[in-house]
Amino acid sequence: MTVTAPKGFRAAGVAAGLKRSGALDLALVVNDGPSSAAAAVFTSNRAKANPILWSQQVIADGAVSAIVLNSGGANCFTGAQGFQTTHATAEGVAEALQISAGDVLVCSTGLIGEQLDRDALLSGVAAAAAGLGPHGDAAARAIMTTDSVSKTVVVEGPGYTIGGMAKGAGMLAPGLATMLVVLTTDADLPAAELDRALRAATRVSFDRLDSDGCMSTNDQVTLMASGASGVTPETDAFTLLLVDACMSLALQLQADAEGASHDIQIHVRGAASEDDAVEVGRSIARNNLFKAAVFGNDPNWGRVLAAIGTTSAAFDPYAVDVSMNGVRVCHAGAPDRPRDDVDLSPRTVILELELHAGDHAAMILTNDLTHDYVHENSAYAS
Amino acid sequence: MTVTAPKGFRAAGVAAGLKRSGALDLALVVNDGPSSAAAAVFTSNRAKANPILWSQQVIADGAVSAIVLNSGGANCFTGAQGFQTTHATAEGVAEALQISAGDVLVCSTGLIGEQLDRDALLSGVAAAAAGLGPHGDAAARAIMTTDSVSKTVVVEGPGYTIGGMAKGAGMLAPGLATMLVVLTTDADLPAAELDRALRAATRVSFDRLDSDGCMSTNDQVTLMASGASGVTPETDAFTLLLVDACMSLALQLQADAEGASHDIQIHVRGAASEDDAVEVGRSIARNNLFKAAVFGNDPNWGRVLAAIGTTSAAFDPYAVDVSMNGVRVCHAGAPDRPRDDVDLSPRTVILELELHAGDHAAMILTNDLTHDYVHENSAYAS
Numbered sequence: 125m126t127v128t129a130p131k132g133f134r135a136a137g138v139a140a141g142l143k144r145s146g147a148l149d150l151a152l153v154v155n156d157g158p159s160s161a162a163a164a165v166f167t168s169n170r171a172k173a174n175p176i177l178w179s180q181q182v183i184a185d186g187a188v189s190a191i192v193l194n195s196g197g198a199n200c201f202t203g204a205q206g207f208q209t210t211h212a213t214a215e216g217v218a219e220a221l222q223i224s225a226g227d228v229l230v231c232s233t234g235l236i237g238e239q240l241d242r243d244a245l246l247s248g249v250a251a252a253a254a255g256l257g258p259h260g261d262a263a264a265r266a267i268m269t270t271d272s273v274s275k276t277v278v279v280e281g282p283g284y285t286i287g288g289m290a291k292g293a294g295m296l297a298p299g300l301a302t303m304l305v306v307l308t309t310d311a312d313l314p315a316a317e318l319d320r321a322l323r324a325a326t327r328v329s330f331d332r333l334d335s336d337g338c339m340s341t342n343d344q345v346t347l348m349a350s351g352a353s354g355v356t357p358e359t360d361a362f363t364l365l366l367v368d369a370c371m372s373l374a375l376q377l378q379a380d381a382e383g384a385s386h387d388i389q390i391h392v393r394g395a396a397s398e399d400d401a402v403e404v405g406r407s408i409a410r411n412n413l414f415k416a417a418v419f420g421n422d423p424n425w426g427r428v429l430a431a432i433g434t435t436s437a438a439f440d441p442y443a444v445d446v447s448m449n450g451v452r453v454c455h456a457g458a459p460d461r462p463r464d465d466v467d468l469s470p471r472t473v474i475l476e477l478e479l480h481a482g483d484h485a486a487m488i489l490t491n492d493l494t495h496d497y498v499h500e501n502s503a504y505a506s
Numbered sequence: 507m508t509v510t511a512p513k514g515f516r517a518a519g520v521a522a523g524l525k526r527s528g529a530l531d532l533a534l535v536v537n538d539g540p541s542s543a544a545a546a547v548f549t550s551n552r553a554k555a556n557p558i559l560w561s562q563q564v565i566a567d568g569a570v571s572a573i574v575l576n577s578g579g580a581n582c583f584t585g586a587q588g589f590q591t592t593h594a595t596a597e598g599v600a601e602a603l604q605i606s607a608g609d610v611l612v613c614s615t616g617l618i619g620e621q622l623d624r625d626a627l628l629s630g631v632a633a634a635a636a637g638l639g640p641h642g643d644a645a646a647r648a649i650m651t652t653d654s655v656s657k658t659v660v661v662e663g664p665g666y667t668i669g670g671m672a673k674g675a676g677m678l679a680p681g682l683a684t685m686l687v688v689l690t691t692d693a694d695l696p697a698a699e700l701d702r703a704l705r706a707a708t709r710v711s712f713d714r715l716d717s718d719g720c721m722s723t724n725d726q727v728t729l730m731a732s733g734a735s736g737v738t739p740e741t742d743a744f745t746l747l748l749v750d751a752c753m754s755l756a757l758q759l760q761a762d763a764e765g766a767s768h769d770i771q772i773h774v775r776g777a778a779s780e781d782d783a784v785e786v787g788r789s790i791a792r793n794n795l796f797k798a799a800v801f802g803n804d805p806n807w808g809r810v811l812a813a814i815g816t817t818s819a820a821f822d823p824y825a826v827d828v829s830m831n832g833v834r835v836c837h838a839g840a841p842d843r844p845r846d847d848v849d850l851s852p853r854t855v856i857l858e859l860e861l862h863a864g865d866h867a868a869m870i871l872t873n874d875l876t877h878d879y880v881h882e883n884s885a886y887a888s
Binding site for chain 1: 526550552553554561564566580582583585586588617618619620621643717718721722723790793795798799801802804805807808809812813814815816817823824826835836838839840841845875876877879880881884
């Protein structure tokens, strides 16, 4: 059910012909209300795709009636023609649903620098609008690119529901990762509360996922509330439930990262601030040498220390403890238990750092660097 | 001849038994004067190896009589025992040559977090001291780790010579790259002038080499001047010659980067400042997706724009021109000539960006991300 699990939402997923394979490539999610409150966060990349430029205007008033998403092309760096395609897509949805184009968010994902087939896209929009129903699963499949599985979530609150779908498998880095995420709820909350909850939830979930350090041009996470449950939860309680939904989707994205053979959890503790903990974690998540070593099941903790030494976080590199899968291999900047004691064969790798510089902590999620990662990303355009 | 090409220098390269293979693994370079002026630059990584901590003290007075370098172990994060090993190495050289240990630089390279075999090291020092001569080539081979070839240079000035050797194949990132470099000259210049020349030369050569974004704990570039030519050049003219020598070595390092199949030159032009140009170039050099695309001969210029959009440099992403191997594939943020016109099959790839934001420029050197890179770095410790 995913995005159609909460009351007040319909969805569709169709094959518009944007993917050469003929697979589903266009999703439409409609909020039938009574509320049309919504919030969205966007990539922090300065190179923003046309649908981002459009959607940032749409969300400004906090009201959204529908969101249309296509795979098969990012519509980024496609000039005026590309922006017109995004605009025409929103207009197509508006016409089919008898709503305002200014209440229609647009998302695109795929190759940068290629024009989308506008006719195919608009035909797909018409077909999706005609096929709307409880089709959250089809919508979730329609936004997949190199994803091997669709990512969905449903969590239940007291009297209301949150549903969600996500796509993302490569170019996963914070701010956000390369992801399109649509979250729906039948809770009744105003746009400002949704915005606060969404920013709080993405900060500790999607923004902590850093598969390959590469930031996309098209990321968008949207939350729409229909109010159809008639329940108005406390924002804090709603936020916790939303964090749960977002973390579930983030872990699904990590588990399906392109070519990965290990899911790495980097737990940084004893930091002087949360920002420091995040910076330290990210420096490891972006270190190709460490990530290649994990691929080879090599507990090369020296590369961890070499990575964190490049940060400006407050700690003494010679006071740091490092554990890998429960074995403390480095204590106070010197060798501790033998590296041969570490078993890196499980898919999940737990890397723990104690900085001894304070009381703050953060977890960063990443993956190893593999032959398959290189292969998939060398062949993406073909 | 390399480091022994200038008058006043002797060198040796011996097998001390630090490498399991039995290959040469210890180099000694001695300055017989009359001058002992020297300068050195070190890694900017806060996680510094024991030989770095030692050498930073030695260079403080601008006088160096000898430098000893070992491969087969980085002596980093090895605690007090590791620092004592570095100290003992310098003492060993001092005793053999009847000089002060405070005039002996020490460099190490290899795996982090493992103790060096001190007895083997000291035996090697004694053997090297006994075998000193015009053996720059053997010294250059003794500092190799995963290098497939030794890197050497000799450039001639008016009445004086600069010689050099370098090692480095992985973990190549600025500040410096993972490199040990020894430059020698028989020019007669005081330490302060050598320091100024060396910093100017490394800034535009080794600091512009960014193979994989990973910064080492052990980097050191040393320049020693014997004054044996009796010639005191203008510092500016000497600096230009030194840049030539450093750039030659940097290009040799790039060409031998672990597992690389393409050498990528990133020319950033039209930047508002040189710092901006460098930041933009580095953002591309560290983008795994772009580098994997180059490995696959895929001119995916969208990934270039997605990378530079993450920088804080002053430019409009929608005003940028991008050319690959002479074909302008992106003009003003929109597609220009077809990507199929780009031939990425040559080893050297020329990526040119025009930011249209000013008059500054910089070149960054990097490599593609390949199966072999992943393989070599997953198996390093074994």
